[in-house]
Amino acid sequence: QSVLTQPPSVSAAPGQKVSISCSGSYSNIAKNLVSWYQQVPGTAPKLLIYDNRKRPSGIPDRFSGSKSGPSATLGITGLQTGDEAHYYCGVWDSTLSAMVFGGGTRLTVL
Amino acid sequence: EVQLVESGGGLVKPGGSLRLSCTASGFTFSTYSMNWVRQAPGKGLEWVSYINSPSTSKFYADSVKGRFTVSRDNAKNTLYLQMTSLRVEDTAVYYCAKDPLDYGEVTALDFWGQGSLVTVSS
Secondary structure, three states: OOOEEOOOEEEEOOOOOEEEEEEOOOOOOOOOOOEEEEEOOOOOOEEEEEOOOEOOOOOOOOEEEEEEOOEEEEEEOOOOHHHOEEEEEEEEEOOOOEEEEEOOEEEEEO | OOEEEEEOOEEEOOOOOEEEEEEEEOOOHHHOOEEEEEEOOOOOEEEEEEEOOOOOOEEEOOOOOOOEEEEEEOOOOEEEEEEOOOOHHHOEEEEEEEOOOOOOOOOOOOEEOOOEEEEEOO
8 A cells, every 4th residue: 555646547549648646645745845757667767757847857848747735746748659657656755754656557558 | 877787686585685786877976865766576666765975864664674774885886785684575676766866855766777686585
């Protein structure tokens, strides 16, 4: 049981947009900075979003992040087949003194 | 180019010990916090441990507290994870991951190694 709750899977057609939610609490998302990671099976995770909404160099602006209270959202527009992967949210939990991840969301581009 | 290369994984019996290493290059290792994250087969990501640049602040997941010890040698650009009293449920790919800051807690994980598989089985 993860501290952060994500939908197990989402799907959409190429060119469409999708949102992945990440639900937490006051001690983690509401209080600290959220990051998002993309993991293609068999490879290491890659940072997509940090500080709630910032993109590292090289990450296209099709990827966006937002936060409201104890919840965060990853948005992906202009879906491509190459976006098929697992997506994880992560954040520091001030009560646990630990980083916590969501259970992951599998994105299928139909 | 930032590179993180883990080593030291392998097969170990329950109750055994293992030490993982992560050799860093392409950035000033001594000025950034570092982390270990693991992923059991077919499962999601689980954060394991954090250490700040001067090794004065360390945090652990409850699942490994008292059994795992994180350390670093800034002169050798190397991060370590000493694992003792290993259990079957510790079986996972272990990743080292760099923090973009040295803040005293995890802010994000901006670069990851390729991972090292640890298998705990009799």
